[in-house]
Amino acid sequence: MTHPRYRSRHPHDNKGRPIIRPRFRRFRQALAVTAGVGLVGALGAGVLAWATYAKLLADLPSIDSLQIYQPPTVSRIYASDDQLMAQLAKERRIFVPIDAIPDRVKKAFLATEDHNFYSHGGVDMMAIARAGVTDLFARHGRRPLGASTITQQVAKVMLLNSNVLTLERKFKEALLAIKMEEVLSKDKILEIYLNGIDLGNGVFGVAAAAQTYFNKPLDQLTDAEAASLAALPKSPTHYNPYLHPQSALIRRNLVLDLMVENGVLSREQADQDKQEPLLPERSPRFGPLADSEWFGAEVRRQLIGQYGEDRALNGGLEVHTSLDQSLQSAATRILREGLVTYDRARTGWRGPVRHVDNVTDSNWTAQLDRIVAPSGMLPEWRLGMLLPGGTRVGWVEHGVPRIATLLWSDIVWARRMRLIQAGDAIMVQPQPNGTVSLRQIPQVEGAAVTMDARTGRVLALVGGWSFRESQFNRATQALRQPGSSFKPFVYLAAMEQGIAPSEKFDDSPISYGNWHPRNYEHDNWGPTTLHDALRESRNLVTIRVAAHLGMKAVAETAEKAGLVDKMPRVLPAALGAVETTVLKEAAAYASIANGGHVVQPSLIDDIQDRAGDVLWHSTALALSSGQQQPPAPADSATSPIVPVGGAANAATLPTAPTAAPVVSGPPVPLLTDQRPVLASEASSYQVIGMLKDVIANGTGRLAGEGIDRPIAGKTGTSQDFHDAWFAGFSPDIVTVVWVGFDTPETLGKNADGGRIAAPIWNKIMKVALADRPRVDFRVPSDIVLARYNTGRIEAVDGFKSDQVPGESVALHGFGAGTEALTATDTGADSVVSDSENDMGNAPANTGASTAHTSQPNAPAPQKPDSGEGDIGVGGLY
Numbered sequence: 001m002t003h004p005r006y007r008s009r010h011p012h013d014n015k016g017r018p019i020i021r022p023r024f025r026r027f028r029q030a031l032a033v034t035a036g037v038g039l040v041g042a043l044g045a046g047v048l049a050w051a052t053y054a055k056l057l058a059d060l061p062s063i064d065s066l067q068i069y070q071p072p073t074v075s076r077i078y079a080s081d082d083q084l085m086a087q088l089a090k091e092r093r094i095f096v097p098i099d100a101i102p103d104r105v106k107k108a109f110l111a112t113e114d115h116n117f118y119s120h121g122g123v124d125m126m127a128i129a130r131a132g133v134t135d136l137f138a139r140h141g142r143r144p145l146g147a148s149t150i151t152q153q154v155a156k157v158m159l160l161n162s163n164v165l166t167l168e169r170k171f172k173e174a175l176l177a178i179k180m181e182e183v184l185s186k187d188k189i190l191e192i193y194l195n196g197i198d199l200g201n202g203v204f205g206v207a208a209a210a211q212t213y214f215n216k217p218l219d220q221l222t223d224a225e226a227a228s229l230a231a232l233p234k235s236p237t238h239y240n241p242y243l244h245p246q247s248a249l250i251r252r253n254l255v256l257d258l259m260v261e262n263g264v265l266s267r268e269q270a271d272q273d274k275q276e277p278l279l280p281e282r283s284p285r286f287g288p289l290a291d292s293e294w295f296g297a298e299v300r301r302q303l304i305g306q307y308g309e310d311r312a313l314n315g316g317l318e319v320h321t322s323l324d325q326s327l328q329s330a331a332t333r334i335l336r337e338g339l340v341t342y343d344r345a346r347t348g349w350r351g352p353v354r355h356v357d358n359v360t361d362s363n364w365t366a367q368l369d370r371i372v373a374p375s376g377m378l379p380e381w382r383l384g385m386l387l388p389g390g391t392r393v394g395w396v397e398h399g400v401p402r403i404a405t406l407l408w409s410d411i412v413w414a415r416r417m418r419l420i421q422a423g424d425a426i427m428v429q430p431q432p433n434g435t436v437s438l439r440q441i442p443q444v445e446g447a448a449v450t451m452d453a454r455t456g457r458v459l460a461l462v463g464g465w466s467f468r469e470s471q472f473n474r475a476t477q478a479l480r481q482p483g484s485s486f487k488p489f490v491y492l493a494a495m496e497q498g499i500a501p502s503e504k505f506d507d508s509p510i511s512y513g514n515w516h517p518r519n520y521e522h523d524n525w526g527p528t529t530l531h532d533a534l535r536e537s538r539n540l541v542t543i544r545v546a547a548h549l550g551m552k553a554v555a556e557t558a559e560k561a562g563l564v565d566k567m568p569r570v571l572p573a574a575l576g577a578v579e580t581t582v583l584k585e586a587a588a589y590a591s592i593a594n595g596g597h598v599v600q601p602s603l604i605d606d607i608q609d610r611a612g613d614v615l616w617h618s619t620a621l622a623l624s625s626g627q628q629q630p631p632a633p634a635d636s637a638t639s640p641i642v643p644v645g646g647a648a649n650a651a652t653l654p655t656a657p658t659a660a661p662v663v664s665g666p667p668v669p670l671l672t673d674q675r676p677v678l679a680s681e682a683s684s685y686q687v688i689g690m691l692k693d694v695i696a697n698g699t700g701r702l703a704g705e706g707i708d709r710p711i712a713g714k715t716g717t718s719q720d721f722h723d724a725w726f727a728g729f730s731p732d733i734v735t736v737v738w739v740g741f742d743t744p745e746t747l748g749k750n751a752d753g754g755r756i757a758a759p760i761w762n763k764i765m766k767v768a769l770a771d772r773p774r775v776d777f778r779v780p781s782d783i784v785l786a787r788y789n790t791g792r793i794e795a796v797d798g799f800k801s802d803q804v805p806g807e808s809v810a811l812h813g814f815g816a817g818t819e820a821l822t823a824t825d826t827g828a829d830s831v832v833s834d835s836e837n838d839m840g841n842a843p844a845n846t847g848a849s850t851a852h853t854s855q856p857n858a859p860a861p862q863k864p865d866s867g868e869g870d871i872g873v874g875g876l877y
Helices: 022-059 103-113 125-138 150-160 167-183 186-196 206-214 223-230 245-261 267-274 293-307 309-314 325-346 364-369 408-415 483-496 530-535 539-549 551-560 571-575 582-593 681-697 758-769
Strands: 075-078 084-088 318-321 382-386 392-397 400-405 424-430 436-439 445-452 458-462 504-507 526-529 604-608 614-617 621-626 641-643 668-673 712-717 723-729 733-740 783-789 794-800
Touching: 075 293, 075 309, 084 293, 103 150, 103 186, 103 223, 103 245, 150 167, 150 186, 167 186, 186 206, 206 223, 223 245, 223 267, 245 267, 293 309, 293 318, 293 458, 293 604, 325 445, 325 458, 325 733, 325 758, 364 382, 364 392, 392 424, 400 424, 408 436, 445 582, 445 758, 458 582, 458 758, 483 530, 483 539, 483 551, 483 571, 483 582, 483 681, 483 712, 483 723, 504 530, 504 539, 526 530, 530 539, 530 681, 530 794, 539 551, 539 571, 551 571, 582 681, 582 723, 582 733, 681 712, 681 783, 681 794, 723 758, 733 758
Parallel strands: 075 318, 641 783
Antiparallel strands: 075 084, 318 604, 382 392, 382 424, 392 400, 424 436, 445 458, 445 733, 504 526, 604 614, 621 668, 712 723, 723 733, 783 794
C-alpha cells in the first residue's frame, strides 16, 4: 500500500493512466497545427526555392565561351624595323598568357582580391561570413563589404556583364563561379581575370596598365609598382595615381601590407617598397610614331576593309608594314619645308591667329593663355604674343615665360601685306641664335610617296601638311591631273610598238575645230626625236605619237600600269588630262623602273593573328631555289656604247652575247616574279634612258642637283598650273611629289613641276639614297646602247635588235594619224575652248581635274587670266 504522501498530484484513471485535462489537449492540438503549417510552409518554401534555383539555373549564360576565351585585344602596327608604330583598339588591352605574367603581379592581385583563390571552389564561404558580420556591425549606411572571389568577378564581368547589386545577380554569380571551377583550371580563370580587368584610364588588363602607368613591360615592374596596379580594381578612378596620387599611395601601401600577411613579401621588403615614391610615368599612348599618322591611317583603312572593324580593332592582329620611319620623318619635314618656301615666296603674311587689345609686359601671359593654337601648327612652333614695341615676342614653354626678338627680315616680309602690332598672337619658331622666326600655316598642300621600285613596298607616305588639321590623305585619296608626268606611258606604248627613241615626229601646230593645243614655250621645232620631245616635254609631238598609236593602246598601257582606272580615249588624255593619285603614279613609275612588271603598292608586309599564325602576306614575289645564271651586263660600263653617225648599218653593230650562259654551282635562292607584265624589259629601258636625260638635260634639272647616282624622272604640270608634280626613280627607289591646292586653283605663273615639286623630290631622294649602294639601271641583253646626235644634244639611248640606232624611219609621214582626227579622237565634241582658262573648266568626261578634296563644298576659285594662250587640256610642261 502506497503511502499517501507519495501519491501523484496528477489524477489517474482506474488503470493507472493519467487523466488529461482539456487545456492540455488544446495545447497539443495547437502544437500539431503549428507543426503542420510549418511543415507545409517549409515544403512550399523548398518548392519555391527549388523553382527559383531552377529558373536561375536556366537563365545562366553558358560558360563554354570561356573555354576558348579570347578577349578583345589591341591590334598593333609595326614599322619595318619592328618598332611599334600604332595601336588599334576600342578597348586598350594587351593579352598576356598566364605563364608570362610575373609571379609578383599575380601574387599582388591575389593578396588584395582573393588570397584563398587556389583553395576555394569558386565561392569563399568564410569571406562571405566575415563580410556579413562586418556589414552588420561596422558599415551602417555604407556600401556592403564585398566578398566576391576572383572567379565570381570573372563571372560577373565576362558572363553577366552587370554591376547591379541584387540578390539575384549575386546568386547567379555564385552559381556561375561554381560551374566555372568545375570546367576551367585555376590558372585559366586567373588568366582571364588579369587580362580582362578594368584598371582605369581606358586600359584593360595588367599588361596595358603597366605600359600606361609606368611605361614598362610587365616583367620590369617592381613589387611596389605591381602593388600599385593591384590597388586599382577596388576603384580604378579613386585610386588612379594620376588623378588621386595620395589615395593611390595609401592603397598601394595597404596592398603591400596584405602581401606581407599572405607571406608574399617579408616585412622588411614591404617597408622598403613603401619608401619608393609613386611616380607613374605619364607616357603618350603607344603610337602613332611621330610623322607616321598618314601611313598608319591608310593601314588602318586597309585592315578594316579586309577584316571588318571588329576584328581589325579587337582581334589582336600583328601587322608588319614597310614603313621606313627615318625616311618618313625626313619626307614629312622636307615636304613641309617645300610648302613653306612656296607660301613665303608666292604669298604674303595673312595676319595673326588673333589680336588682343591692351597687351602689356605684365599681362601678356594671361592673355596668351586664353588663345587656342591652330590645329595645323607644327610641334616645333610656338604660339607667341607680340609685345609692345613690335619686335619682341613672348611665349610660354613648359610653364616658363620666354621672350625673344623677331627676325627683322620677317618683320619686313610681314609688312608687305599688313602691319604687325602689339597684341598679335602669332606663330613663331625659336632659332638657335636666340631669335624667333615668324611662321604661318601654308594654304597650299602637298603629298609625297617613296616606294621600293622592285617590290612596291611603300617606304614613306605623306598625305599633307598636318594630319591633326585634316585627315584627308592627298597621297591616296585626292584625284588630280598628272599633267606631263603622264607622257612616259605614251612613249612606253610607242616603244612596245617598235618605235625607237630616235624616231622623229613633227612638232608643228595641230588644230581641230576649236581645239588648238600648243607647247608650253609657244614655239615649234619641226621634226623632233622622241628623246628630245620627252626631255623637253613637247606637247605637240606627244599628241602626234598618241594619234599614231591610237588612244586605245595608250589607254590600255595606263590602265594596266594602274595609273588610272578608266581612261578616256581622247587625245587630251595623252597630255595628262586624266585623274590619278600620288600613290598610283608612284606604282606606275615603279613598273617602268623595275623592267616592266606591274607593281601593286603595298604598305603591309604580313599580318599575323594573336597566336602568331600568318593570315596574309604578299605572294607577288616568291622565293624558290635553283642554279644561278651568270648576270647579264649590269650597266653602261659593261655594255659598250656604239657611236652612230649618218646611215649606220645595224648589221655591223655589235650586239649583246647570245650564247647560252653556263649554269653551275650549288643551288641558290631565286626570286620568282609572278606579276603581270606591263611592257618588255627592253621597252622599259628605252623609256628609262630618255627619262634620265629629262633630269640631266631637260625640264627636271633641279631634281638632279647634287645627286651623283643614276636617276630618271619627269615633271608634270596640269592645266592652268593647278598641279605641280615630279615623278622619278633610281634603279631601286621611286618617289613622287605633288603640290597644289585642295580646291584646284592656279599655283601662279610658271609654277610648274620643275620649279615647285622637283626641289622637294631632290631632297627626299638624297635621304632615301644616302645609305644605299650605288647601282645602275640594268641594260637588257637585247638592247644596244648607242650615242647619237638628236639634232639638239648628244644622247645615249637603247635600241632593240631590229632597230637602227640613231635613225628615224618613215612612219607614213611625220606624225601620221593626225590627218584623220575626228571630234571623238580629240575630245573636241565636249571640249570647246579658246583659251587655257576655259579648258581648266572642261567637262569631266575629257579627263579634266575634279579633285577630290577635304573641302568638297568649297566654292570654285576664280582663275586669273594667265595669258599663256591656248595650250590645251592636260599637261603643260
